[in-house]
Amino acid sequence: MHLVPADRADRRTIDGHRVCDAIAAIGDAERVRAWAGRFSLLADANRLALLLALHRTGPLAVSDLAVATGMNDPAVSQALRLLRAAGVVAGEKEGRVVRYRVVDADVRAVLDHC
Amino acid sequence: MHLVPADRADRRTIDGHRVCDAIAAIGDAERVRAWAGRFSLLADANRLALLLALHRTGPLAVSDLAVATGMNDPAVSQALRLLRAAGVVAGEKEGRVVRYRVVDADVRAVLDHC
DNA sequence: TGCATAGCTGCGCACCCGTGCAGGTATTCA
């Protein structure tokens, strides 16, 4: 198993075979980037509070989220915009109220942990 | 249940009771901050690769981590320093080699997901 | 039709963070 890319094949290693195991453990770089992106969405206390509220109490309006988290409306909008662009939440418009909910299964699974 | 703090009790709400449910769902703000901090450690692709390698293949030396991830040594050291300060990883010195491993149970649980 | 409200957006500011480079410390071996 020669999993070490050619551009770093000449570097010193302590346990050469464990390096290959590590590369296999890391897996696809694109997948790692995708997960890092997901985690970065959860890495902000305000966004995480929004997601926890949505995940555990179901669909909520923007204003209510603002009151529940102590943020002001534009900040909530901004956060939800990010989350919506990433496919983590989705909003349903009912009149002039938009209720959001968490739609990403992976994120829901992570949210169940905390 | 009047969970809404006094400083935002006068704000308009859509579903007043659901706001209280949401506040209860968010729970302790300190806990949310702690989890956001954890997630921010996983939010970088390089750090996440390091953690995946450590989690799935066991203790690894800094140099080997550098080769496996394609980072250079100072970057790995810096990342491990952050993770060590947060109590996520721990290093054991054997001669001039330091082998790191993941020691935070919560982080391990999250890493099992991806 | 006119007003109030729910939500969204642009702009600007400040702050944090990841990274490369250069240099320092500690351990091993000849």
Place this chain on the structure above:
DNA sequence: TGAATACCTGCACGGGTGCGCAGCTATGCA
């Protein structure tokens, strides 16, 4: 003892990002 190596640290730079303010659009109700 001196050289090589494994790892760590300080510093400066660039990029990304959260947030508040002001203003805009759209919907509902009188």
